[in-house]
Amino acid sequence: xxxxxxxxxxxxxxxxxxxxxxxxxxxxxxxxxxxxxxxxxxxxxxxxxxxxxxxxxxxxxxxxxxxxxxxxxxxxxxxxxxxxxxxxxxxxxxxxxxxxxxxxxxxxxxxxxxxxxxxxx
Numbered sequence: 001x002x003x004x005x006x007x008x009x010x011x012x013x014x015x016x017x018x019x020x021x022x023x024x025x026x027x028x029x030x031x032x033x034x035x036x037x038x039x040x041x042x043x044x045x046x047x048x049x050x051x052x053x054x055x056x057x058x059x060x061x062x063x064x065x066x067x068x069x070x071x072x073x074x075x076x077x078x079x080x081x082x083x084x085x086x087x088x089x090x091x092x093x094x095x096x097x098x099x100x101x102x103x104x105x106x107x108x109x110x111x112x113x114x115x116x117x118x119x120x121x
Contacts, residue, residue: 006065008096012058012103015051018110022047025110025117036120043113050106057099064092071095 022044029040063069069077071089078084 002065002067002092004092004096005061008099009058009061009065012054012061012099015054015058015103015106018106019047019051022051022110022113025113029117029120032117032120034120036116040113040116040120043109043116047106047109047113050102050109054099054102054106057102061095061099 026040026044029037060074064071064074071092075084075089
């Protein structure tokens with residue numbers, strides 16, 4: 001079992017709690033209305049996309065941690081599905097860094113969403 005992949009999957013799994021906060025903030029923002037709500041809609045669409053990406057990555061890291069498939073198998077499948085450019089086999093360390101970066105973007109965007117809500121209210 002690869003501990004880096006497992007720990008990364010646990011980090012990415014925390015995004016479901018962030019998703020609940022995103023939905024609550026969005027609903028409260030919709031209730032308040034106003035000019036900033038249109039920005040909240042666009043921000044929420046971006047957040048939704050990132051949540052889907054993070055959920056998918058989290059499942060992939062679980063598979064890597066349980067050694068259900070190798071990184072070569074993963075790259076091949078992603079290439080066939082046209083979800084990744086054929087960039088060769090990337091080391092797991094780069095994959096972990098990329099997933100953590102995406103998770104941080106999610107957290108930062110949630111902070112922006114919350115700030116806009118406070119300005120709106």
